[in-house]
Amino acid sequence: MNTPTHKTLMTALMLAMLLATGLLTGCSDDAAGPSGQAVISGDDYQNLDFSQPNGGLTATDEDVAFGDKAFEDLLFNEDQEASDDPMLTDPEVLSLEAMAADPADSNDQDRPRFTFVRLEWGMIHGPIDSMVSPGDCGALDWSGDISVDRGLLVADRAILFEFPWDHLVRPRPDRQTIGLVSHTYCHFDGLVLKIIERPEDLDPDLPPNVLHIATGPFAGDFTLGELVGMNESFPVDENGNSLHLTGYTVNDIVRCPKGFLNGRWRLLPADAPADTLRPHDPALSEQVGTFGGPWVNLSGRIVGFMRCGYGLDQDGNRVFSGKRIDRMGRFMAFVNGTWEAGEDGVSLVGFHGDWVTPGGMRDGVLSAAAFPSPLPGIAGGFYEGRWATLCDLEAVDQVR
Numbered sequence: 001m002n003t004p005t006h007k008t009l010m011t012a013l014m015l016a017m018l019l020a021t022g023l024l025t026g027c028s029d030d031a032a033g034p035s036g037q038a039v040i041s042g043d044d045y046q047n048l049d050f051s052q053p054n055g056g057l058t059a060t061d062e063d064v065a066f067g068d069k070a071f072e073d074l075l076f077n078e079d080q081e082a083s084d085d086p087m088l089t090d091p092e093v094l095s096l097e098a099m100a101a102d103p104a105d106s107n108d109q110d111r112p113r114f115t116f117v118r119l120e121w122g123m124i125h126g127p128i129d130s131m132v133s134p135g136d137c138g139a140l141d142w143s144g145d146i147s148v149d150r151g152l153l154v155a156d157r158a159i160l161f162e163f164p165w166d167h168l169v170r171p172r173p174d175r176q177t178i179g180l181v182s183h184t185y186c187h188f189d190g191l192v193l194k195i196i197e198r199p200e201d202l203d204p205d206l207p208p209n210v211l212h213i214a215t216g217p218f219a220g221d222f223t224l225g226e227l228v229g230m231n232e233s234f235p236v237d238e239n240g241n242s243l244h245l246t247g248y249t250v251n252d253i254v255r256c257p258k259g260f261l262n263g264r265w266r267l268l269p270a271d272a273p274a275d276t277l278r279p280h281d282p283a284l285s286e287q288v289g290t291f292g293g294p295w296v297n298l299s300g301r302i303v304g305f306m307r308c309g310y311g312l313d314q315d316g317n318r319v320f321s322g323k324r325i326d327r328m329g330r331f332m333a334f335v336n337g338t339w340e341a342g343e344d345g346v347s348l349v350g351f352h353g354d355w356v357t358p359g360g361m362r363d364g365v366l367s368a369a370a371f372p373s374p375l376p377g378i379a380g381g382f383y384e385g386r387w388a389t390l391c392d393l394e395a396v397d398q399v400r
Helices: 004-021 069-081 091-101 393-399
Strands: 113-122 144-148 152-159 177-181 188-197 210-215 218-223 231-235 242-250 258-267 286-297 302-312 318-326 331-341 348-356 362-372 380-389
Touching: 069 152, 069 286, 069 302, 091 152, 091 188, 113 152, 113 210, 113 258, 144 152, 144 188, 152 177, 177 188, 218 242, 231 362, 231 380, 242 258, 242 380, 242 393, 258 302, 258 362, 286 318, 286 348, 286 380, 302 331, 302 348, 318 348, 331 362, 348 380, 362 393, 380 393
Parallel strands: none
Antiparallel strands: 113 188, 113 242, 144 177, 144 210, 152 188, 210 218, 231 242, 258 286, 258 380, 286 302, 302 318, 318 331, 331 348, 348 362, 362 380
16 A cells, blocks of 8 residues: 555655764755756766767766665665565475575476566556655555465565455465455555475476466466566556556576666656657767666665666767666666657667676676556656576676
């Protein structure tokens, strides 16, 4: 559930706590991030020059969460989103996770298989300042059940759940089923699920294993094979409510880091109409928008943030450049790649790229699909995707 009054009180309390511990530092300037909030940063992400390497960005540290209020809110709320699913400490789950974490068994055909699913439902819009209320969108009841035919189903993280109104049903019906209670208004809720298939669950003579979703306005069945690389949004009404599903199937859950991306994109300036592509001067590179958000691991915990600008280079190619930082703002990598445009030529519908470490080594790949915001008055939307380090070819293939 996402009620503006409750959200405002929680955020004010968290802000006070962080100010007391000195996490928020520095003085604001007139720069603004993709959300329009003031940010503190050594680099200007709204005025990139794509004729220069990395858009002209520098290999320097940034403020925590790029100094962006909406990104900081994600860190403030993270501990409250911890799952209380008893399956997280189930002995069999821990044993199977240990098997997947053992590098000596990396090529063992008898290893368990893990499918991670990031589910979100409601008015999905990416990070925005939680002190800002989008208005009254009406309540939508998403309560229901999620289950799999075989294996173990674990709720790794609850996304934006506001306990006790939103919660996982106790006791659990069984080890393959999760019951949930969730209501959304102008915001969204979600879960990061982990499906563990034992070696015997992977017998090719068995029928396909299926994930069943029956949550209020949405019902759907997906084979685990369909979830490999899935990144789709399913509208449920004409008001902008939808369910979004991003899947990731891996055998290695520790040795080669990988995870999910989510965030927001905005046209520049923030109030620019997204109707026509502005005339392109072939002598100049041109930035048309920005995007950014958290960099999370497979269980949905934030390990850093990304901020990028996208536009056209001198040859008219659609390119983006940005930086990745860790949770404390330390520079981790330059991020570069290409993007796909909507029918208007400037709206973001997806991006693909890689990142390079401070030592100049290409270390991994990333990709995402982008969607328009369901909230009125926003020239932009949200994105969902995945990232993978190059040492895991299975994961890299799904990202590409």
